[in-house]
Every structure is written in C-alpha cells, then in structure tokens.
Amino acid sequence: xxxxxDLPDYPFxxxxxxxxxxxxxxxxxxxxxxxxxxxxxxxxxSWSYYWxxxxxxxxxxxxxxxxxxxxxxxxxxxWSDKPDDRPDADPRYTYTLQSRVDDVERLLEHxxxxxxxxxxxxxxxxxxxxxxxxxxxARIQRLVILNTGAFPLPAAKPLPRRLRLxxxxxxxxxxxxGFNAFAAGATRMxxxxxxxxxxxxxxxxxxxxxxxxxxxxxxxxxxxxGEGDAAWPLVQAMGRxxxxxxxxxxxxxxxxxxxxxxxxxxxxxxxxxxxxQVHAFEDAGHYVLEDKADVLVPAIxxxxxxxxxxx
Numbered sequence: 350x351x352x353x354x355d356l357p358d359y360p361f362x363x364x365x366x367x368x369x370x371x372x373x374x375x376x377x378x379x380x381x382x383x384x385x386x387x388x389x390x391x392x393x394x395s396w397s398y399y400w401x402x403x404x405x406x407x408x409x410x411x412x413x414x415x416x417x418x419x420x421x422x423x424x425x426x427x428w429s430d431k432p433d434d435r436p437d438a439d440p441r442y443t444y445t446l447q448s449r450v451d452d453v454e455r456l457l458e459h460x461x462x463x464x465x466x467x468x469x470x471x472x473x474x475x476x477x478x479x480x481x482x483x484x485x486x487a488r489i490q491r492l493v494i495l496n497t498g499a500f501p502l503p504a505a506k507p508l509p510r511r512l513r514l515x516x517x518x519x520x521x522x523x524x525x526x527g528f529n530a531f532a533a534g535a536t537r538m539x540x541x542x543x544x545x546x547x548x549x550x551x552x553x554x555x556x557x558x559x560x561x562x563x564x565x566x567x568x569x570x571x572x573x574x575g576e577g578d579a580a581w582p583l584v585q586a587m588g589r590x591x592x593x594x595x596x597x598x599x600x601x602x603x604x605x606x607x608x609x610x611x612x613x614x615x616x617x618x619x620x621x622x623x624x625x626q627v628h629a630f631e632d633a634g635h636y637v638l639e640d641k642a643d644v645l646v647p648a649i650x651x652x653x654x655x656x657x658x659x660x
Contacts, residue, residue: 356551359401363428366459368452371440375428376456377420380408384417385658386462390453391420392472392497393568394532396427398551399471399638406646407653414654416467421456423449423477425564427555433563444567446580449473450480465658469493469649472610472635473568476580479587486590490658492599493649494618494625496610496637500588501581502574506613515569525569526562529553539635541606548639591621598656599625602645604633626652 361377368374377397387407389400397420407416422429424442432442442448457463468489470478475497482489502508508516515521515531524530536549544552556562573580599622603615619625628648633640 356398356554357545357547358405359398359551361401361404363397363422365428366456368424368429368455368459369440369442372424372432372442373430374424374452374456375422377404377418378460379404379420380415380417382417384415385467385653386417386419386464387467387469387493387653388453388457388478389418389420389469390471390474390478391423391426392474393426394535394556394565395472395552395636396422396555398427399636400469402638402642403469403646403649406650412650416653419456419460419462421453422555423473423564424452425567431561431563433560434567444564445571446473446476446480446573446583449477450483450583453477453481464488465490467491467493467653467658469495470497470499471495471638472497475499476584476587479591480583482594483583483586483590486593489594490597491653491656492594492597492622492625493602493652494599495602495645496604496607496614496635498610498614498617499584499591500617500621501584503613503617506611508572508574509608512569512572512609515566516572521569522566525566526559529556529562529565531565531569532556532562535635538608540639541604541632541634542640544639591618595622595624598652600649600652601625601627601629602637602641602649603627603629604635604637604640605629605631606633607635607637610635 363375365373391399404418425431432440468478479499573584
C-alpha cells in the first residue's frame, strides 16, 4: 500500500486530528511554529501533494525567512478519512462546501491559530478559503490565487461537458468512482508538460477504489450553478465580498490553458483585485504549480517576503 513516505518530493509526516466525531483529517504543519502562517487549500481531484514544492520552498531556512505552512487534505481526499454519506453511515460526512469551510475553521482552532494568515488557494480551495473568509476576512492579510474561483460561473463561460456529465448523471458518477476517470484525466489534461510517471502515481495514490473516490465525485456534484444548489448562497456571498480584498497584497499565478478556470475566471479576479501581481502563462494548464513551479515558487516567496504580515 502506498504511503506518504513513498511519494516523490513529499518528505513530510502528515498529522491527523478528529475534525468531526469519528472522522480524521490529515494535514501538514511544516515550518517554524512562530512563522507567518500560509494556509494552502487544494481542490479536486488533487490533495496536499499539489502544494509540496511551495511548502519546500517556503520552509527552507537556507532561502531566508521560513514560513509556517498549514496544508490540509480535505475530508475524503489525500490521507484524510473517506467516510460515506449514506443516511445510515457511521461515521457520516456531508460532502458540501459548507462542510469544507467548517473543517478549515476546526483545523485552525485545533492548531490554535487565531491571528493573521496568508490564504493560498487552487481549484475548489478558492471557494473553501474565501468561504472561510466570509467570517474571517480581516485575518486574511495576503492572498496567493492559482487557477480557482470565488464567484459564480461567469456568464460567458459554460460549464464544460465533462464536468456537467460528472455533476448530473449516473454515467458520470460511474466514470469518476468506477474508473477514476476524473483524477486520472486531470493528471494528463491539467498540465502542458507531461507529469513524470511517479508524480502521476502520487496524485492518484489516495484514490485507489470506489470507496476512496467518493469525494472526487461529490465535489463535482456540488458545483453550484444556480438557485437550489447547496453551495450557491456561499458562492454568491464570496463573489460580492471579493472586491474587499483589493486593499491587501495579492499574487495571482495562472495557467491559461486551463479548460475550466480559464481567462474568464482570471478576468473576474483581476477586475475585483486590480492591484494584484499577476503571473499568467500561455504554456501552463490547470495544475499550474506542476508546469511552473520553478518560476512560481521563488516568485511567491519574493512576494511574501516583500509584504510581511503586520507591515
């Protein structure tokens, strides 16, 4: 069985805590305890492995100031527990955006982190992080935004057919949970430069069975498109609030060959956050940290160093 210790560029020892009764969340807590906190939130179908090179870059004291990197695996993802959501399941977990927001709150409470943070987000991590920010925006003093969303689907951007299939049909669920099509496809379609085989295996390692792919399916089913969708009120609220972050330092790193979070989403962020430092790449895809880690990791470190918390 694959463990975290077997994975390339992931020399970390994940920790665990009971985020809900009977449900354990896995997370990384790397760097000095008194370091400025960088909260990194992944999306679907990735996990904390996505952030590995940024964690290494920010916690290396040889590079200068070391940061404290908090990187959860959302429930059902990575090395966190993967409970069922049947009404009679015990333990039971409800795979909704609100559950994810509440989990972040509980993780930070568990770690006794109550001060300012840098919020770093990718994919669903944007909705989760900015959802947490609805009640805690004053604590988010810097932003690192990578191919994500924090507002409703732009009017000019239809939901891609592949996501619509996974969201609304039994066939889509079968493909995602039975054949791991979503996670496996992302390791190929989400990059411009092909992933090495061992990196692809690392992305897929936590999702090795129907049971262990429940969250990759539920995230797709939770995509909010309008009234009646559970996440819709949250996404509307965070979209309205997004311009309030325009007064603080923002770094945007964007792969322009993302078939979901494309130029329409980038335009939404730059309109709301006009002073953001933007790094957009024509030759990078959804997993922009895979295609452009050599550029983005030092650039993000420089950005954080230039804008210390509390300055």
